[in-house]
Amino acid sequence: MIHAFALLAFAATLSPTPTPTFAPSQPRPSNPAALERALATISADEIRSDLFFIASDELAGRDTPSPGQRIAARFLRARLQRLGFEPGDEGKDFLYEYTVPRxxxxxxxxxxxxxxxxxxxxxxxxxxxxxxxxxxxxxxxxxxxxxxxxxxxxxxxxxxxxxxxxxxxxxxxxxxxxxxxxxxxxxxxxxxxxxxxxxxxxxxxxxxxxxxxxxxxxxxxxxxxxxxxxxxxxxxxxxxxxxxxxxxxxxxxxxxxxxxxxxxxxxxxxxxxxxxxxxxxxKNGGLELENVVGFWPGSDPELAKEVVILSAHYDHVGTRRDVVYNGADDNGSGTSTLLAVAEALSQYGPLRRSVLIIWVSGEEKGLWGSRAFASAPWFPSGARAVADINIDMVGRNAPDKLLVTPTDKHEKFNGLTRIAERLAVEEGFPKLGSADSFYSRSDHIEFARLGIPIVFLFSDVHDDYHQPGDDPEKIDCDKVARVARLVTRMLDELQGDKLEL
Ligand SMILES: [Zn+2]
Missing domain, CATH: 3.50.30.30 (Glucose Oxidase; domain 1)
Structure with a gap:
């Protein structure tokens, strides 16, 4: 999650995105047996082991750019490879490279x-x-x-x-x-x-x-x-x-x-x-940076061209005066959520639509990685994005506290929110709160520039937000697991013949 003031410099140049129309949809898991199989792979213990690596002192707060961040990227890539994902950027071996000028x-x-x-x-x-x-x-x-x-x-x-x-x-x-x-x-x-x-x-x-x-x-x-x-x-x-x-x-x-x-x-x-x-x-031609992208191809010959993006930033703010800012919640929690969902998909098998899982860098610096991707997105030939689900900070506060944006009070409200609200009940989040005041504070706002509906899941800030105390032992890994299950349910739900969001 980026600091609000860091966004001010850019706010004036944001271009508007089309507002999707909302049509209510009923729960319709496309493949209940596959969904059960997928959900069964998600465990708090496995999330904890991923999180303690991502948020370890040895990765030094995953600043953009830093050696710790490059190690994190290779860890994420190795997992995608092991799970059988395709590279999300042809010829780039799961690493979407972009340059930031100096x-x-x-x-x-x-x-x-x-x-x-x-x-x-x-x-x-x-x-x-x-x-x-x-x-x-x-x-x-x-x-x-x-x-x-x-x-x-x-x-x-x-x-x-x-x-x-x-x-x-x-x-x-x-x-x-x-x-x-x-x-x-x-x-x-x-x-x-x-x-x-x-x-x-x-x-x-x-x-x-x-x-x-x-x-x-x-x-x-x-x-x-x-x-x-x-x-x-x-x-x-x-x-x-x-x-x-x-x-x-x-x-x-x-x-x-x-x-x-x-x-x-x-x-x-x-x-x-x-x-x-x-x-x-x-100055030396700029910085070379990396997003990590995996592609999970759909099974339906036509619907596979429609790509649901699942995003989370894996960077944090690094080390300051020899103190590591581990960023366990921000955004080790979202990073681990996507790892858990990737594993769940490997058990689910192909959905009808394709899924692109992307961990972006540079979020804390000003949404760099998501902006770079949205400016020059990679999809297989003939494919296009249809939605983005973004996860940032989902491991703290009360176990049943989860916020969402855009809500029905927000001009960008769309059917993804309604689906999230309905399915969240099954994972111990009886009522999603509003994250509308954070609508411009994470990567979904850049993915929205692709002209697609977005939804952002977030469990609110806390005293350790952007502090050295954002440590892995404070993370409610059961809660993160339930968010991963919710996201998996949402992906399953988004497989109807026609997406009307
Ligand atoms: Zn942050």
Missing amino acids: KRIDEAGTTLAAKHGETQLSFAYGKDWSFYTSQDLEDRAIDAPIVWAGSGLDADLEAAKPSGKWIACRDGKGSTGKRRRAAQEAGALGVLVLQERKGTIAPVDERFADILRSLREGSISGPAREPAKDGAPRASVPCAFLAASSATALLSAQAGKPVDADYEPALGAELGSLALSSKLAD
Whole structure:
């Protein structure tokens, strides 16, 4: 499960997916004997043994990328091979490889300079100024007037009439992200935040040390999202912070005399023009990452072209300051659920439709693996996805607590939820709660981009969420087994002649 704030940067570019129509369906196991055989293979003890490996200290929290994660991927692959799955990516031996670009700042090509009348000021990157976040670094050149916008918010911003200009503002109350959004909405081209007086706040090179380092060493950015439907790029306007001494020089040029940092120009006053040029350089061609994908072909000549995706992320957040974040619930539980279902399918034999089991990486970094797959999915020739069941964090909280999204209160509600609700009763989950507030927080939202109905099963966050205490001994393996049985029942249920979800 990804942190909510990590998603904010991408939220604006999500493209809408079609809403499936819902037709109620009755329980109809297509093959009761096979289903019983499959369910009988699922045991809490076997799930426990998988989970204790996946969430072991030796895998070091399965960060994307890391040696521990690559070992986990090979463990999952070995299981698929042993169970008789076909590789879910032709020629790739069960590993769906994707590349995430790395970007690095080209410091020689990145400059910031102001001009006011005869006064020219050029600011040294990393000393006099810094980008606010690594997302601010793009290939771009902006040379435009700069106007004083006070707080940078509300009435101050409005009075500055910032359209087509930079705004300069104080580093005061309210978040910088809010200033940036407000400026962008008002048509501004960029935001220059003036650091408060000298001595009251850390110098730029200390305050932004992490950003400066990551941009110099090469920060990692996920696979690009498709542009919004209207084709308009939705990149944010750049935001830069100017050191107090440089800010004073800029204000003095406007005042026409030396002033101190308290000097307050009139709202909308021009501070001359500001030119930003920033350039990216490639860093070693990017990172090679892996999803693990197995294909379970259907038996029906026609229906086998319809593929039900079963997904869970196998990555977690790694090791920080020598402390392993084991991610037993997040998402050792979902990873183990899929292993149990894979084994159940090996006993069931082929369903009428095909099943694609995928463990994705990079979920914690921003849904990278699922986005990469959804952008360039692999299916056998002539086949297509028809649904996704996604599992993330299903091993904690009360034994009968399980949440689902999209519920009937959600605009993406579909028949998968109804099927999950009905079959869950048989596995000790009498009433599924709502996970609608987590709809954008895991990989199903990327699979939904394939234009298919999705359903997400989740047993809610807890005090150990993204903490070192998310350990395997705290996992309710009986509960995970019941989730695996529920998913197996759902797959069996999805074998009617016509899927009406
Ligand atoms: Zn997580």
